Amino acid sequence: MGKRLNSKVVVVTGATKGIGKGIALMCAEEGAAVVVNGRNEQDGLAVVRQIEESCGTEAMFVQGDISSEAACRQLIDAAVTRFGRIDGLVNNAGIFPRGSMINTTEALYDSIFAVNMKGAFFCSMYAIQAMQKNEGGSIVQIGSTNGYKGGKDxxxxSCSKGAMLTLNRHIAAHYGSDRIRSNWVTVGWVASEGEIELYQNMGISESELRKRGETYIPSGRMQTPEDIAYGTVFLLSDESTQVTGTELHINGGIGL
Ligand SMILES: NC(=O)c1ccc[n+]([C@@H]2O[C@H](COP(=O)([O-])OP(=O)(O)OC[C@H]3O[C@@H](n4cnc5c(N)ncnc54)[C@H](OP(=O)(O)O)[C@@H]3O)[C@@H](O)[C@H]2O)c1
Known part of the structure; x- marks a missing residue:
């Protein structure tokens, strides 16, 4: 059986670590040329090296902060310049600092929406324009259980992820005739580098975080980047050409 993403070009935002890195590596293992985005050059180049050495596919790092529209355009332009087209975009880059309805500052609100929503919006916009010139493509929005209501803090x-859920349905509803699909993955709880750091800053160790995950998640463990990548690869692949506008819950049963 051939690899599931053979000859496809996939852009993954926020792929220098965490879930995005896991998705980038699995896309490469499945035969895709991968465009790795993030702000940290050292980490991004390390992911590219890992792909080239262990997967044998092509990869490139495009450094950029996707909270700026210009960086989103440059990311997609760089991918098209190098590979001639893009077949897949994974809107994964995201930040999740804490703040409730009664203590969120304007600066915190703006920083969260700039990355999680504005970045996903403009990366999607430039990806759609590139995909329209070719044979269509597949966009995957990396969402969260919090997108439906969200934790109090x-x-x-949560509102930024809810907006992303609307973005998912909007693209699916209006660009299907261009053979462009969009699907959302509901991520449960992953002990990514970012999540571990966040908990450590609150005085909670990685092992305590994992214990909390085991107790809270019905399946009895936290999800891994690979759990999320399996579903994402399916949504990027030709196995799912009739799948669009859906929400694929990879969350071990949280919120059921
Ligand atoms: N971990 C969870 O439990 C969980 C649960 C639900 C949903 N999610 C979602 O999953 C996604 C990935 O989260 P994660 O847990 O893997 O986080 P992570 O470990 O902190 O990784 C986040 C990634 O996004 C990049 N990034 C952050 N801000 C960026 C920006 N402005 N421009 C470009 N890249 C940026 C980071 O790279 P640089 O630092 O190099 O920029 C990094 O590669 C997020 O959308 C998050 O909301 C996570």
Whole structure:
């Protein structure tokens, strides 16, 4: 059986670590040329090296802060310049600082929406324009269980993910005739580098975080970047050409 993403070009935002890195590596293992985005050059180049050495596919790092529209345009332009087209975009880059409805500052709100929503919006916009010139493509929005209501201390984050859920349905509804699909993945709880750091800053160790995950998640463990990547690869692949506008819950049963 051939690899599931053979000859596809996939852009993954926020792929220098965490869930995005896991998705980038699995896309490469499945035969895709991968465009790795993030702000940290050292980490991004390390992911590219890992792909080239262990997967044998092509990869490139495009450094950029996707909270700026210009960086989103440059990311997609760089991918098209190098590979001639893009077939897949994974809107993964995201930040999740805490803040409730009664203590979120304007600066915190703006920073969360700039990355999680504005970045996903403009990366999607430039990806759609590139995909329209070719044979269509697939966009995957990395969402969250918080996108439906959200934890009390995650007010702006939850609203940003809710907006992304609307973005998903909007693209699916209006660009299907261009053979462009969009699907959302509901991520449960992953002990990513970012999540571990956040908990450590609150005085909670990685092992305590994992214990909390085991207790809270019905499946009895936290999800891994690979759990999320399996579903994302399916949504990027030709196995799912009739799948659009959906919400794929990879969350071990949280919120059921
Ligand atoms: N971990 C969870 O439990 C969980 C649950 C639900 C949803 N999610 C979602 O999953 C996604 C990935 O989260 P994660 O847990 O893997 O986080 P992470 O470990 O903190 O990784 C976040 C990634 O995004 C990049 N990034 C952050 N801000 C960026 C910006 N302005 N421009 C470009 N890249 C940026 C980071 O790279 P640089 O530092 O190099 O920029 C990094 O590669 C997010 O959308 C998050 O909301 C996570």
């Amino acid at each position: 995650l007010a702006a984050y």
